[in-house]
Amino acid sequence: MSAIIGINGIGKSTLLRTIGKIQPKLSGSILLNSRDLKSYNALDLASLLSIVLTEPLVSKNLTVLELIALGRQPYTNWIGTLSDKDKVKIQEAITMVDLSDLQYKKCYELSDGQLQRVMIARALAQDTAIILLDEPTSHLDLHHKVQIFKLLKSIAHKTNKTILFTSHEIEMAIQLCDKILVLNKEVHDFGKPDELIQKSAFEKLFPIDTVSFDPSTGSFKIKK
Amino acid sequence: MNTQKKYRLFFVLLLLALLVCLVINISLGSVSIPLKDTFYVILGNSVQNDSWNNIIWNYRIPKAFTAILVGSGLALSGLLMQTLFRNPLAGPFVLGISSGASLGAALLIMGSSLFSGMLSFTFVNDLSLAIAASVGSFLVLLVVMIVAVKIKDTMALLIIGLMFGSITTAIVSILSYFTNAEKLRQYIYWSFGSVGNLSWQQLLILLTIILAGVLLSIISIKPLNSLLLGENYARSLGVNLKRSRYIIILATGLLAGGITAFAGPIAFIGLAVPHLTRQIFNTTDHKVLVPAVLVYGAILMLICDTIAQLPASVNVLPINAITSIIGAPVVIWLLVRKKKMIF
Structure with missing residues (x-):
């Protein structure tokens, strides 16, 4: 189970939707099972990749x-x-x-x-081997957010599926995800949550004058 | 499953209702023919009164079958448009199909006097009217299809269709302004709609067109169902969205265009019947809805036609008015009673 995190407008959903072939790619290439995504027709892709959108x-x-x-x-x-x-x-x-x-x-x-x-x-x-979810926990309360996160994790581990989703729940992602992709302006770190904490990937996520990241608890503190 | 048995029972009842409506429709008319004799004639026997044979076989039965084809076809094309455009207000005519047909008819009836030098035929009969109307609707449909290649957004396509409708309506008004009263009357008469006056031969042509439309709709049932989730989900389920959209638009064009060509622009059925069907069957599954709207459309049109011909009188009311007068209150009543629109 992997999460894509980053601030609003950095391109989390754009990335996810491009991987899901919902929107055309802006540049670069996407390989799925070492085959270009473009070469899949809709029906082939439908048995490899499923989506859950916000719409x-x-x-x-x-x-x-x-x-x-x-x-x-x-x-x-x-x-x-x-x-x-x-x-x-x-x-x-x-x-x-x-x-x-x-x-x-x-x-x-x-x-x-x-x-x-x-x-x-x-x-x-x-x-499908891959399930993509765009902000699956938005509009939900804390209890239901945790419920969805745990559900996704159990699905990923029981069925051996790849679950990739975008999220603003960074603290939950750190606790429950296997890997996280952190989208920053220049560097995009991808790895296990504890590795990312060591690399201090989360510190750069938000402007330091609003929130700061506490590596020991894996949570954000509001600057007063 | 239990619901499937329920649907089957519903369909049996509906088909029985259709049969009853058909017999009532055939047995009533300006000339009163006893029910017993009507049955006699339908079953292939001839009665002593020869004109009764003639009335039933060459007038009433073709008219009843036209009503069935018109009702079914319009209802189905309405369903297709409502699902494709994800819009409960969409009907078979949103793509400008009826406006195109009106333009064709208007040009033939009223334009012939204006451009008499350019048009070789000034003689207006039912067949040339049907041809002009279908050419008109297909030209508009063709433009819409060409636009559909360029525009990926279905909503934009809907608005473009409506704009084409406005343009053609405007041209028709200009034509009406310059034409003489006799021609105007003829055009207005066409726009009232009519299911009578079709020969068996014309009926066969209409049947072929409708069957083609129904077949295209049946192969679209799966994409239509996935469109209930939205276009992006449909694509993620392996639907070839572009091709499905073409097929659905083409089916609508055949159904609505063909019907308008032969029976004039008949209002309301296409918009209302899908709603009625959804309310009564309480489902949005097109495997149920497609056959259901066909039967409902036919029943409603037969009832409207029975009323329009004003039994035992020589007058025939415009069918277009009757479909709205009968249909609109039914939809209002259903919506108020259920307090919720099913879409």
Whole structure:
């Protein structure tokens, strides 16, 4: 599980969306399994990479089950009939994200935290090696933020998937992520949280007159 | 699953309702024919009164089938547009299709007197009107498709479609201003819409167009469902967004363009039926919605046509007015009752 962190406007979401081929790259090249991202067609990519975005759903009138089932689209036939394997994968995703009680509810009946878990389950059902998430914990309270972080970590470790997400929850990322990419203006450090603390990668993140980083606790202090 | 059985039951009931509406529609008209004799004629027997045979086979049955095709096709194209543009206000005519058809018809009816030197045919009949209207709607559709290549944003496409509509409407008003009263009357008469006057041959052409549109819609069911999540999600699920968008626009063009060409610009069905269907079936799954709107559209259009022909009177009301008068209160009632729009 890896997080991309950095201040607003540094390009976290841009990077994530470019990797997900949602927007065209600005420059450089992106390799996925040592193949240029450009050479993948939409369907090939859909079985390698799934996404959870910040944009709202167009229709919230889908049931939780229907929405998660849409994650199986890359594998279903021309009219979208679910095979037995698809149904197993959907139930696995529901169990892993603990949505069994909610599966027949409509999406408009859910809270933000529940809906985010449904979207994660949909990405899980898509059964890809990589899951990209854009700020999965925004709009959530502390409890639900921790819940999502722990959920992502357990998914990454149990299923051996790569989970890459953008976040403003630096302290939580330090505690729970395997690796972090810190986007600064010039240097972009990538590594394990404790290595990054030793390299004092987090100190440069914000202007020193507002907050300072305390390496011993891995947290930020507000300058008074 | 339980819901699937429920849907199946719904469909059986709906098809029965469609059959009932069809029989009622055929049995009523300006000439009163007893129900028993109507059945006789439909089943292939001939009755003593020869003109009854003629009325039923050459007038009422083609009209009823036209109503079914028009209702189904418009409802389906409305559904396609609402999902593609993620907009509950979208209808089959948002891409300027109906305006294009109106322009074609207006140019033929009213323009022929203005540019009589340039147009070789000044004789206006139903067939040339249908051709002019379909040429008009397809030209507008073609421009929209060309624009769609350049513009990736679906919302921008929607606005461009509306702008084309405005331009063509403006041209039609200018034409109307300069034309004489007789021609204007003829044009307005066309714009009222009508499901009568189609020969079996024309009906066959319309059927082919509608079938093509329905087929294109059926192969789009999967992309349509993924579009419920949004365009970015749809792409991440392996949907070839560009191609799907073309297919959906083309299907709408065939359905709405073909219908407008033969039956005039018929309002409301395309906008309302998808809403009615979503409210009643309480789902947004296009595997259910596509067949459901086809049947609902047909039923609603048959009912409207039955009312429009004013049973036992020689007058026929403009079908365009009836679709709105009947349909709008139904949608308002459904929305008020459920207090929530399902989209």
